[in-house]
Amino acid sequence: MSQELLYWQALNRAMDVEMAADEAVFTLGEDVGLYGGSYRVTEGLHAKYGEWRVRDTPISENSFTGLGVGAALVGMRPVVEIMTINFLPLALDSIINGAAKIPFMSGGQFRMPLVVRMPGGVARQLGAQHAQRLEHTLMNVPGLRIAVPSTPQDAYWQLRQAIASDEPIILLEHELLYFSKGPVDLLADPPPMHRAALRRAGRDLTIVTYSRHALLSQDAAAELAKEGIEAEVIDLRSLKPIDWDTCASSIEKSHRLLVVEEDCRFAGAGAEIASALAERCFYSLDAPVRRLAGLDIPTPFNGTLEAATIPQVSDIVVAARALCQSGQESKAS
Amino acid sequence: MERDALHRLLRDMLLSRAFEERAAEEYAKGNIVGFLHLYPGEEAVGAGVINAAGPSDYIVSDYREHAHALIRGTPARNVMAELFGRADGMSGGMGGSMHMFDARRRFMGGYAIVGETCPIALGIAYTVAMRSLPEAVICFFGDGAVNQGTFHESLNMAALWRLPLLLVCENNHYAIGTEIHRHSAVVEVYKRAAAYNIPAERVDGMDVIKVYEAARRALERIRGGGGPQFIECETYRFRGHSMADPGTYRPAVEVKAHEAWDPISAAVREIEFRYPTPAELAAAGPDHIGQLAAHMVEAGHLAEIEIEALRKEVNAIVEDAVQFALQSPQPTMDAAWAHLNCNRRHEVLV
Ligand SMILES: Cc1ncc(C[n+]2csc(CCOP(=O)(O)OP(=O)(O)O)c2C)c(N)n1
Ligand SMILES: [Mg+2]
Numbered sequence: 001m002s003q004e005l006l007y008w009q010a011l012n013r014a015m016d017v018e019m020a021a022d023e024a025v026f027t028l029g030e031d032v033g034l035y036g037g038s039y040r041v042t043e044g045l046h047a048k049y050g051e052w053r054v055r056d057t058p059i060s061e062n063s064f065t066g067l068g069v070g071a072a073l074v075g076m077r078p079v080v081e082i083m084t085i086n087f088l089p090l091a092l093d094s095i096i097n098g099a100a101k102i103p104f105m106s107g108g109q110f111r112m113p114l115v116v117r118m119p120g121g122v123a124r125q126l127g128a129q130h131a132q133r134l135e136h137t138l139m140n141v142p143g144l145r146i147a148v149p150s151t152p153q154d155a156y157w158q159l160r161q162a163i164a165s166d167e168p169i170i171l172l173e174h175e176l177l178y179f180s181k182g183p184v185d186l187l188a189d190p191p192p193m194h195r196a197a198l199r200r201a202g203r204d205l206t207i208v209t210y211s212r213h214a215l216l217s218q219d220a221a222a223e224l225a226k227e228g229i230e231a232e233v234i235d236l237r238s239l240k241p242i243d244w245d246t247c248a249s250s251i252e253k254s255h256r257l258l259v260v261e262e263d264c265r266f267a268g269a270g271a272e273i274a275s276a277l278a279e280r281c282f283y284s285l286d287a288p289v290r291r292l293a294g295l296d297i298p299t300p301f302n303g304t305l306e307a308a309t310i311p312q313v314s315d316i317v318v319a320a321r322a323l324c325q326s327g328q329e330s331k332a333s
Numbered sequence: 334m335e336r337d338a339l340h341r342l343l344r345d346m347l348l349s350r351a352f353e354e355r356a357a358e359e360y361a362k363g364n365i366v367g368f369l370h371l372y373p374g375e376e377a378v379g380a381g382v383i384n385a386a387g388p389s390d391y392i393v394s395d396y397r398e399h400a401h402a403l404i405r406g407t408p409a410r411n412v413m414a415e416l417f418g419r420a421d422g423m424s425g426g427m428g429g430s431m432h433m434f435d436a437r438r439r440f441m442g443g444y445a446i447v448g449e450t451c452p453i454a455l456g457i458a459y460t461v462a463m464r465s466l467p468e469a470v471i472c473f474f475g476d477g478a479v480n481q482g483t484f485h486e487s488l489n490m491a492a493l494w495r496l497p498l499l500l501v502c503e504n505n506h507y508a509i510g511t512e513i514h515r516h517s518a519v520v521e522v523y524k525r526a527a528a529y530n531i532p533a534e535r536v537d538g539m540d541v542i543k544v545y546e547a548a549r550r551a552l553e554r555i556r557g558g559g560g561p562q563f564i565e566c567e568t569y570r571f572r573g574h575s576m577a578d579p580g581t582y583r584p585a586v587e588v589k590a591h592e593a594w595d596p597i598s599a600a601v602r603e604i605e606f607r608y609p610t611p612a613e614l615a616a617a618g619p620d621h622i623g624q625l626a627a628h629m630v631e632a633g634h635l636a637e638i639e640i641e642a643l644r645k646e647v648n649a650i651v652e653d654a655v656q657f658a659l660q661s662p663q664p665t666m667d668a669a670w671a672h673l674n675c676n677r678r679h680e681v682l683v
Pocket of ligand 1: 059083397446447474475476478505507508
C-alpha cells in the first residue's frame, strides 16, 4: 500500500528505517543534527538516535567525507551529507582518491559501504557557485556508483539500496524536487538500483533523461501527444552504471533518440549517453542522436537568464518535434 | 578619536542597517530572489575595519557582503541593483547577493564557498609583497570558516612568507544552525592564529570604535613589515542565517543578551528553540548603533538632531537605490556570453 510523501520525507523515512535496522548506519554533515538538515532529510533523527549517529560536523568537507571513508573501512555504513553539490569539489579528494580506490588498491580486502548524499542542480537564483550539477565529474571515476532519483518512491528505494550496498554510492538529489509529492510504497520490492524506468510509452522517439528533467520531459511528452507525437520517456535513475539495455530496446522501436539533461552540454552526462547509444543503436536510428543540455556557461544570477541556460519544457518539445521531422525529411528525399 | 571619523562610522552603520532592512522588505515582495544573508547586528565590524583601510588596500569578503561593499563606497544604487539581478548591478546582474565585485574600489568579491576567501586574499597579498607595495589585504570570514582546511593552509603560508594580510573573523557564534561550541574545539577563534605565530587579538565586535582602532593598529603593523595579523570580532547576527532561515534554533534569552558564554548556556541553547520578536529585541536595550550614537552625543560630537538628519539621509539613499534598481534593465544573454569570454583576446576558437 502506498502513501503520498514529499521527496524529502521519503529520504527521511529511508534513513530512519535503515538506522533502526542496523547500528552500523550513521549520518554526518553540516547541520544534519539539531537543525534537521537544510532540506529536512535528517529531521527528527538526532532526537531519536543521538549525536554519535547523527553528527553535526564543522564546515570541513574533505575531512568529514574522509571520516566516512575511514569508518566504512572498519565496518560502519556512513551516510555523509554534503550540504550541496557545490561543496563537492572540496570533498573530491576523499571520494576520488579514497572511497573509489581503496577496495581496488587493497587487492579487494575492504568493503566501502559509504553513501555520499548531496542536493544539486539549478534551483532559483542562487548564483553561479550554488547552481551546479557536476555529475560528469563523478561519472568519470571508476569505482563509484551514482543514483539520481527523480520521484519520492525512487528516493526512498535508492537511498535504502545505497545504504545496504557495500560499494561507495553517490546519491544526487535535486534541490527543486525536495517538495515534490508522489506515492511511496514502503513495502514493495524495489527494482535494482541502476535499473532505468520507462516513465511513458511512445513509438515516435525515445527521450533519455534523469533527475528533475525526467519530470520536465514527461510534461513535454504530454504536450507532444497533443500534436500526435508519441515520445517514450526513459528516466535513467542511475548514471553509473547506466542501464543501456532499457534504452536500446526503446530506440529499436522508436528509431530516434533525444538526450535531455540539465548539466552543461560539453562533456556532460548526455555526451556519454548519446555516444554510447549511437554506437550501439547506429543501425536502428533514423536520424542523428540529438542532445538537449544546459548552456556551457556559469549560471547567471538574473532569473530570466538563469532559466535560459537550462532546457525548459518548451525546449524539449521543440527539439523532439525537430528530431521527428529530421527523420522524416531524410526518408522523403 | 576625531569627530569626522566617528561621524563616518555612525553613518556607515546606519546606512548598512537601513539598506539591509529594506533588502529584507524587497525580498518579501519578491523583488529579490535566492539566498539573502543580511548583516544587521554585525555592522560595527565592517564599518570599523573597512574605515581603517586605505583606498589602495584590498578587500575580500564572503556572501554576507552587501554592507561591506556599501561601506567601501560602492553606491547603494549599484549594490541594490545587483540584489535585484539587474544590468546596473555591481556585477552586471550575473553575480547576485553573494557575488558582489567592484574592481575600482579594490572590492575583490563576495564568495559563497566557506573558507574560500582565505586563499584568494593570500594570493593578492603574495602579489603585493612580491611587488613591495605599501598595500594590505583584508580578508573577511566567519567563525564557521576557520574549520576549513583552506583557512589553516592560508594562515601557514601567510606567516611563512610574512604577507601583508589582515585576517578578520566575524565571529557571530553560529555557522547557520550550529553554535560555535558545537563546531569548534577551540571557541576563542583568535587563539588558532597562534599556531602559525600570527599576532592576534579578540575585540568586542559590537563596539565600532574598538574594532576601528584594532584594525588601524593591525594595518600599521602590516605596513611596518610585521606580516599577517589576525582580529577576531565577536558579534551577533540579529536575523536568521539567510532569509530562508527563521533562526528558530536560537533561544530568545541568547539573542537578548548574547554575552552568555559558558557551557551551561550552550546546553540551554540546545533545548530552547525560538526566534525573538522585535519587541524582545528592543527590550534588550540599545544595540551597538544606538550605543555609538549615545556615546557621540555624550561626548559632544553630535547633537540628537544630527542623528535624525543622518537617519533621514540614509533612508533617502536607500529609497533612491530601490527606485534605481527597479528601473534598471534586465541583463541580456549577450551580456552573459560577453562576461564569460571577457578575457579572450580576439581569438576565434570554434
Ligand atoms: C564549503 C561550504 N560548505 C558549506 C556551505 C554552506 N554554508 C553557507 S554559510 C554556512 C555557515 C558559515 O558560517 P560562518 O563561517 O560562521 O559565517 P556566517 O554566515 O555566520 O557569517 C554554511 C555551512 C558553503 N557555502 N560552503
Ligand atoms: Mg558565523
